Amino acid sequence: MxxxxxxxxxxxxxxxxxxxxxxxxxxxxxxxxxxxxxxxxxxxxxxxxxxxxFRSKEELYLTIMLKAMNILYEMMKEKSEKAPVPPEKFRAIGEAYLEYYKKYPHYFNIITRFVDHSLLADRAEIKEVLGEIFKANNKVWELITRIIVEGIKKGFFNNKVNPMELAIIMWTSSNGMIQFMDHLKNEEHHEEDGAFMPFNLNSEDMLRKTWELIMDGIIKEETRK
Amino acid sequence: MxxxxxxxxxxxxxxxxxxxxxxxxxxxxxxxxxxxxxxxxxxxxxxxxxxxxFRSKEELYLTIMLKAMNILYEMMKEKSEKAPVPPEKFRAIGEAYLEYYKKYPHYFNIITRFVDHSLLADRAEIKEVLGEIFKANNKVWELITRIIVEGIKKGFFNNKVNPMELAIIMWTSSNGMIQFMDHLKNEEHHEEDGAFMPFNLNSEDMLRKTWELIMDGIIKEETRK
Amino acid sequence: MxxxxxxxxxxxxxxxxxxxxxxxxxxxxxxxxxxxxxxxxxxxxxxxxxxxxFRSKEELYLTIMLKAMNILYEMMKEKSEKAPVPPEKFRAIGEAYLEYYKKYPHYFNIITRFVDHSLLADRAEIKEVLGEIFKANNKVWELITRIIVEGIKKGFFNNKVNPMELAIIMWTSSNGMIQFMDHLKNEEHHEEDGAFMPFNLNSEDMLRKTWELIMDGIIKEETRK
Amino acid sequence: MxxxxxxxxxxxxxxxxxxxxxxxxxxxxxxxxxxxxxxxxxxxxxxxxxxxxFRSKEELYLTIMLKAMNILYEMMKEKSEKAPVPPEKFRAIGEAYLEYYKKYPHYFNIITRFVDHSLLADRAEIKEVLGEIFKANNKVWELITRIIVEGIKKGFFNNKVNPMELAIIMWTSSNGMIQFMDHLKNEEHHEEDGAFMPFNLNSEDMLRKTWELIMDGIIKEETRK
DNA sequence: AATGAATGAGAGTTCATTCAT
DNA sequence: AATGAATGAACTCTCATTCAT
Structure with a gap:
């Protein structure tokens, strides 16, 4: 034994x-x-x-993706559960996301990198892992959406935007930002081409600013601290 | 002749x-x-x-990317020049972006798809086209940023956010959203896995909502129509 | 007309x-x-x-070879006919060869470069030109051999070596030398590898020395000037 | 183990x-x-x-060339070391050469076949092997030249010809001869074209005759057996 | 359980040759 | 007669996967 x-x-x-x-x-x-x-x-x-x-390269890849997704979910769940009210839960989600990004930059990027599923080999093991990834993904969505629903119900958030849509906006804006910032990092500075972009941007900073803009639009004035 | x-x-x-x-x-x-x-x-x-x-597969790829970038720039430029004041110019950029997305879904996605440049072959023809792509890209950034700078100077936009950063937030949020929506489209419905995501989301709608949220945060109350 | x-x-x-x-x-x-x-x-x-x-690349190549061969023959013939006695005729052949090498370095090398005939496409036009090349080649051999035969008959050359064989030795030694000298020219100096070869050799000089050695062995002492 | x-x-x-x-x-x-x-x-x-x-076709080719060169060197070295005096050492080199030709006709031809180095790909592995080939080549030259130098010093050879030059003449004449003889072998008999060349020549014989002619020119009369 | 030599399908690219104009 | 765009077979090289040890 x-x-x-x-x-x-x-x-x-x-x-x-x-x-x-x-x-x-x-x-x-x-x-x-x-x-x-x-x-x-x-x-x-x-x-x-x-x-x-691992039965194939793809299975290895997807296994990594699944693991990355699960860890993100755990972090979001833990942080948001500790927060008392929806606005802070919402912020906690952001914080978890940021912490995750800093702690696991590899994982983060693998999650947002597209793998066109239609390209993956039509094999049993692939479908298996893909299914699990979907489940994990859904758990994340559910978590975020629930917080927003609760926030509206409890009167913290205005109901201009529907919860699921807001969750999506938050998620996609964040991803777009991080991808972009990473892209920038990889790029050598093409100053000879009259580069216009400032290269001293800070990813964390830019993410926070994105969220602030989004929060600004949904938190009711009277409930702000 | x-x-x-x-x-x-x-x-x-x-x-x-x-x-x-x-x-x-x-x-x-x-x-x-x-x-x-x-x-x-x-x-x-x-x-x-x-x-x-085309001298290589990569040259073909990058040529397409360049063309896509140039068309986007032209559309943004044309639309924004027709608008009289910064807030409308800003909206015009969004409209151009949307129109572009609808008109050239292929181009759109190729622009936002990452190609890690360090992976591209170190060949003369590649560098040539890459240089041109950078230039085209910079022109887009310049266009957007100028509008925001002008908007702040003329008192339409508050100056909580710095212009370049705002331009980036707008750009990246939009890209994140579109990528996500496309991702959704490609996906076969994994309902058997208890999919949580609604599949009747509309890309155009989601994009507009994203921009509204961002605009809400920057347009001064007193200048709104 | x-x-x-x-x-x-x-x-x-x-x-x-x-x-x-x-x-x-x-x-x-x-x-x-x-x-x-x-x-x-x-x-x-x-x-x-x-x-x-030209019906094919190979035909072009062989046509060049044929032309090169004919010119060499003409030069050898002309020079040797002007010389009065076999030893001088023999020397004249060498001079013609040298002159040819200096005047048509391209031609020269093409002649000595092997084209394995078995590799040439089995096409009518190839066989045609190949046949002509053989004829031209034979004319050269005949020319040289005749001089040697005459030299022996007239008592200038000792008959240790048979005429055809001597012709071949002269021809092949010259070709070997020229190929080698050209090889050297093309080579970058690999001094870092402790190159042993002197790179200031002179082709013309080396050729003459080769012939001298050969002539030394065949001209009868009593007929030398 | x-x-x-x-x-x-x-x-x-x-x-x-x-x-x-x-x-x-x-x-x-x-x-x-x-x-x-x-x-x-x-x-x-x-x-x-x-x-x-092998990392590439060229590396394979050059590896063969290197091996061929090294074997030739070993054979020449072994045979010449066994001979007591320079004239016999010189003859031993010739014998080694001949033996090599008979034992490894493939190798032999690969050595003398030109590969224009400027045509070889500019890759690390190629340069590596090329460097080794140069070294091996130099060892052969050094071996032959030393024998001639010693022969002159000890009074066996006259010093009409300088040692390195003589080494080159011997080497190139031999190569020219062998190439020619091989060429002949490959050729189908074009008798229909009135071929003039005798096809019953024997390579070994021709080589020996070439060397005799060369030796005749350098060995002092009084030291001949 | 672990190895790594062997496989072979398939990739990007080149180029002699053809042929409509 | 001259063109040069188009072809497609052939090339070198790569790599996920297998399997005997």
């Missing part, structure tokens, strides 16, 4: 090892430009071993 | 043919998953012919 | 134009690495036009 | 297998006309496998 325990633990460790290597590489170079060879080398296992833990 | 004219026109047509096929496929499958064979088949030319018009 | 004359002349000119461009490029880059595009560009004609004058 | 040993041996075998197939094909058809597909088929491995052992 002790032995079985240890073996199980070791197996889990290997899986984590692979996932960590995959995260870093997939993020840097995308699904298509990352090779199993590179991942194997990076996690100091043989290529064959990867296939003992 | 007449003959030369016609030949020139035909050459231009071929190029357009290729670009059109490329747009559709690159959008659907991304740069990495689209093959020159597919593009050739799609535009009913031979693979070799593609290389008469 | 005048018109026909002119047309013929023009046609001949075009052919010469193409051959000149081909010579330069084939020599520099070999048959396999030279493209018809390059040749066309170099002689300022269109690619299609080349095929009006 | 035993297992690792065996695996190592097998890997070495595969490499040898590939090299053997490459030799045969490169020789017959040259670098440019030989395809990796053919090599793969010939050694009964898959195309992909070739790339596990």
């Amino acid at each position: 002790g032995i079985n325990e240890r073996k199980k633990r070791e197996k889990e460790q290997r899986k984590t090892q692979i996932i960590k290597a995959g995260e870093k590489l997939f993020l840097k170079k995308g699904l298509g430009n990352t090779t199993m060879d590179e991942i194997a080398k990076s996690c100091e296992l043989s290529k064959g071993t990867l296939y003992l833990y | 007449g003959i030369n004219e016609r030949k020139k026109r035909e050459k231009e047509q071929r190029k357009t043919q290729i670009i059109k096929a490329g747009e559709k496929l690159f959008l659907k499958k991304g740069l990495g998953n689209t093959t020159m064979d597919e593009i050739a088949k799609s535009c009913e030319l031979s693979k070799g012919t593609l290389y008469l018009y | 005048g018109i026909n004359e002119r047309k013929k002349r023009e046609k001949e000119q075009r052919k010469t134009q193409i051959i000149k461009a081909g010579e330069k490029l084939f020599l520099k880059k070999g048959l396999g690495n030279t493209t018809m595009d390059e040749i066309a560009k170099s002689c300022e004609l269109s690619k299609g036009t080349l095929y009006l004058y | 035993g297992i690792n040993e065996r695996k190592k041996r097998e890997k070495e075998q595969r490499k040898t297998q590939i090299i053997k197939a490459g030799e045969k094909l490169f020789l017959k058809k040259g670098l440019g006309n030989t395809t990796m597909d053919e090599i793969a088929k010939s050694c009964e491995l898959s195309k992909g496998t070739l790339y596990l052992y």
Whole structure:
């Protein structure tokens, strides 16, 4: 039993090892430009071993995505549950998002990177993981939307905007911002082309400002602190 | 002359043919998953012919990106110049953006899709086109930022937010939203997984609502109509 | 008639134009690495036009080879006929060879470059030209051998070596030397690798020394000047 | 250990297998006309496998060249060291050369075949092997030249010719001869074209005669046996 | 369980040749 | 006669996946 325990633990460790290597590489170079060879080398296992833990490159990719999604959900849930009232819960969601971004930049980007699902191989293992990802995703939406619904019900938020839509606006604006900021980071400064963009922008700052603008529009004047 | 004219026109047509096929496929499958064979088949030319018009797959891709960027700029410029005052100019930018999205859904998505430039081949032709893309991109930023600067100077906009930052928020929120909506469209309905997302959202609607929220935060009360 | 004359002349000119461009490029880059595009560009004609004058790239190549061979023969013949006695005729052959090398370095190299005939396409036009090349080649051999035969008969040369064999030794030694010297020229000096070879060798000098050694072995002592 | 040993041996075998197939094909058809597909088929491995052992076709080619050069050097060194005095050492070089030619006709031809280095891809692996080839080549030159220098110093050779030049004459004459003889072999007999060349020449014979002529010119009368 | 050598389908690209104009 | 756009077969090289050990 002790032995079985240890073996199980070791197996889990290997899986984590692979996932960590995959995260870093997939993020840097995308699904298509990352090779199993590179991942194997990076996690100091043989290529064959990867296939003992994941049935295909895509399954590995999606497993990472799923993990990333679940962690985000957990963080959002924990932070928002600690907040007493909807406006603060809403802010807590933002804080969780930000914290997540700072703690797991790899995960973050993998979540927002599109993988066109129609391109994924039509294999059983892919569909399995995809299904789980959808579920995880839905849990996030539900969490945010519930807070807004509650906020309106309790009179904190005006009801100009419908809760689900607001949740979407918040989510998509944040994602758009982060993608953009990352894009900027990767870019070498093309000053010779008369670059107009300021390169000293701060991601965290820009995210907060985005949320402020959105909050401004929904919190009732009389309930503001 | 007449003959030369016609030949020139035909050459231009071929190029357009290729670009059109490329747009559709690159959008659907991304740069990495689209093959020159597919593009050739799609535009009913031979693979070799593609290389008469573009020196590499990447050049074709970037050429499309550049074209897309330039058209967006032209539309924004035209619409915003017709508007008399900054708030309306700002709205005009949004309208142009929306119109562009509806008119050229392919182009739109190619613009916002990231291609990590560090992954592009280090070839002369690539750098050439990349340089032009940067220039076109900068022109868009300049256009938007100028409007905001003017709006603040003339007292229409409050100056809580700095112009460039506001331009970025508007741009990134819009992109995030559109990406998300497209993502939704591509997805097969995973109702069996208890999907939470409503699938009857309307892109145009969601975009407008996003902008309203942003505008709400910047237009001074006393200048609103 | 005048018109026909002119047309013929023009046609001949075009052919010469193409051959000149081909010579330069084939020599520099070999048959396999030279493209018809390059040749066309170099002689300022269109690619299609080349095929009006030569049925294939190989035919062009072999035509050049044939021309090169004929010119060499003419030069050898002329020079050797002017010389009165076999030893001087033999030397004249060497001089002609040297002069040819200096006057037509392109031609020279094309002659000695191997084209494995078994690789040439099994086409009528190829066989045609190949046959002519063999004939021209044989004429050269005959010329040299005759001189040696005559030299022996007239008592100038000792008959240690059979005439044909001596002709071959002279020919192959010269070719080996020239190939080697050209090889050296093309090479960048790899001094960092402790290059041992002196790079100030002179082709003409080395050729003369080769012939001297050979002549030393065949001219009878008593007939030397 | 035993297992690792065996695996190592097998890997070495595969490499040898590939090299053997490459030799045969490169020789017959040259670098440019030989395809990796053919090599793969010939050694009964898959195309992909070739790339596990060599980073590119050119690396394979140059590796063969290097090996060929090193073997020649070893044979020359061994034979010449066994000979007591310079004239016999010089002859030993010739014998080694001949033996090499008979034992490794493939290698021999690959050595003397020109590959214009400026045509080789500008890649790290190519430069690596090229550097080694230069070193090996230099060792051969050094070996021959030293013998001649010693021969002059010890009074065996007259000093009409400078040692390096003589080494070059010997080397190039031999190469020219062998190339020519091989050329002849490949040729189908074009008797219908009145071929003048005798086709019963013997390579070994011709080589020996070439060297005799050269030796005749350099060995002092009084030291001849 | 772990390895890594082997596979082979398929990618982007080149180029001799053809042919409508 | 001259063009040059179009072709498509062939090339080198890559890489996810398999499988004997």
